[in-house]
Amino acid sequence: MNILFITDNFPPEVNAPATRTYEHCKEWVGEGHEVTVITCAPNFPQGKVYEGYQNNWHEKEEVDCIEVIRVWSYITSNEGFLKRTLDYFSFAVTSFWSGLFQKSDIIIATSPQFFTTWSGWALSKFKGKPWVFEVRDLWPESIKTVGALEDGVVYNILESIELFLYRSADKVIPVTDAFKKNLSDRGISPSKQLVIPNGSNLELFDLNASDGGAVREELGLNNKFIIGYVGTHGMAHNLDFILECAGEIEDPDTHFLFIGDGSEKENLLKIADEEQLKNVTFVDPIPKNKVPDYLDAVDVSLVPLKKSDTFKTVIPSKIFEAASMELPILLGVEGQAQEIIKEYEAGICFEPENKDDFLEKLSLLKQDKKLYKSASQNGAKLAKAYDRKMLAQKMLNELKKIAENKL
Template sequence: MAIRVLLMTQWFDPEPTFKGLVFARELVSQGFDVEVVTGFPNYPGGKIYPGYKMRMLQKEMIDGVNVTRVPLYPSHDKSKFGRILNYCSFSISLILYSLFCKRPDVIYSYHPPLTVGVGAAIIGLCRRVPVVNDVQDMWPDTLRSTGMISNKSVLSVVGSVCAWVYKRSTKIVVLSPGFKTLLIERDVPSEKIEIIYNWCAEDYVSQSQDLNKPVFKVNNKFRVLFAGNMGRAQALDVVLHAARIVSTKVPTIEFVFLGGGLEVDNLKRLAQELELNNVEFFPPVPMGMVGSYLSSADALLVHLKKDELFRITIPSKTQAYMAAGRPLLMAVDGDAADLVKLSGSGLVAESGNANSIAEAVIQLFNTPTDERHAMGQNGVSYYEKNLSMERGVEKFGSLFKSLVKH
């Protein structure tokens, strides 16, 4: 019989997510019996998506994947109380459903938020099922770094809950070597931790490139694109200051911001205050259109605020940028910068340093076209060999099978 995997994630398609439908669908194609337990789609706006209505339970089939949606409090605004209620309500619903659904052979838990890991640990304990906890954000570090929580006592409690979740996990999957090192420093046994790099939504990237439809005005602009969430962690005010420096030196360079997030309005105000005429904002677009924007840009920018946590983080957009075949401008220190250097897929700038970012942008602009093209192809090649969904899901599949055998 097929191994039954209960995939627990608060966010799932049609919400933007990195381990969503493409992951579940690939597991099904590898012969696993997959059920996804998730919430009603409301991220990132905090409003239930059109076509969905909150109810006690909703089951649907998406591309051969069984999806079960459980109720939650929809919220994703600046209210800390609303965010906490959002996380906790989903965790409670997740536990109540999973206690009585068909017993899985393996539980996969996507973190963040931590509350999903708590629910998975409880179900794993009650139903005697191995739990694989996929840690994408290191809590409480991320909460402190993004400013969501600053109270030391609360952060200490979150840290204690994390330690309990890690202890209850059969295996912990992390996205970078730095994450593994940090967990080992926190007394998690090395043999419990597996490094599996993230991949991107490859079908969306390749599909939208095939459409070959222009998404920008046809002119002589050299476009540097940032695509994705614009929150505190991204610290994009630094990039706007870099844009101001660039505007006086190379007026034909344009910075494009694609997406949504809590800081979008603040960034737009700052751009007006700085009187920037080389910056353009685009609203979020469906996943199927993102690749068209990536492939139409001349360079793709990654930036996170300067923080020790982000030195061990590889932002998920990195993989999509590589797969899109455009040169990267990596303004994240540590593991992410090392990845770009190793792959030869672009240039590196210092995070949080507007002058460094501006210099790297201008250097990339002055790089011959064939060399920029080679950077893009280096990224594609490295992605396919080391970071692709096929490679990643193969590793997850092997991990699930090894746990069931035991």
């Protein structure tokens, strides 16, 4: 089977969409299928093309037997609705043009930027092939949640297009049950949907193969109780609230480690400097294969989001990475993510944007050795239940059925 996958993010980018797509495609290639990924020059989250790449009209490379085609797009930092829209729309146009010339038995297009799915839909119509909408984010609802778009004519138009694309797809693959319910409540048949959640890469995130000691030594954080955040520093992640909490902590042994980049990074650095926070360290983005070492260096994995009904539908991929490393999770996300942490008892949850609750739960994880050990051990159970290999195979089986039914 020839699988054509349209995605705005792909390695060497290290965000959740890039990682999920790469790991799924790698498994499918291992099963003997031909996989072509159309993406753009790596630039997320800084909005700058990575060293060694160029923003050309059309370039090919092979990544672990996956054919990767990088097309031109208008690249900008994650600032301003109009610029980001132009960025996303330009990729939809160039990925569509490139896709016309690629072999495909089935087409997959993934959000969170749903202009990518416009390309998937159009290619399906021109090539007469089935297409799958992978829903990683409820867009445009999520951008309204972080204040980047308001209710009005533009929002209503985008939502109408969103619903049209769901209906036109041969299959919709949401990454959470809450996404599925949201879509079902808005008229998308549950039978048309198949939930394939994010999962754990048990090969990469191997506690026995990582070296957190060297990271602690390098950062000068030996003998500290480290709360680590690895990921995008964006508007949705509420890291300014975490810095506010850090400023309240007098315990000299407690330290916060933020790893990554994003639209809010400069603002966070400014806050830390102005408040003279001595218990906070910022590290630039690291390669994906180094993430296990950094997670092994921390004592608690921090997973926060803004307080919003929209984010109750989200399951951050950070949960699975931390669980694979048997790392207790301090979760500031309500809804389905909270349900998973509580089900497996793999960490402890605080109410988003509640400073007192955050400080209390953090202190509990640090002081209660029995709770800490239990959460650590239960993380391994959570990781195995969400094994990425198993989930990739489940998705592949569904793709086979869709392609066969269209013959």
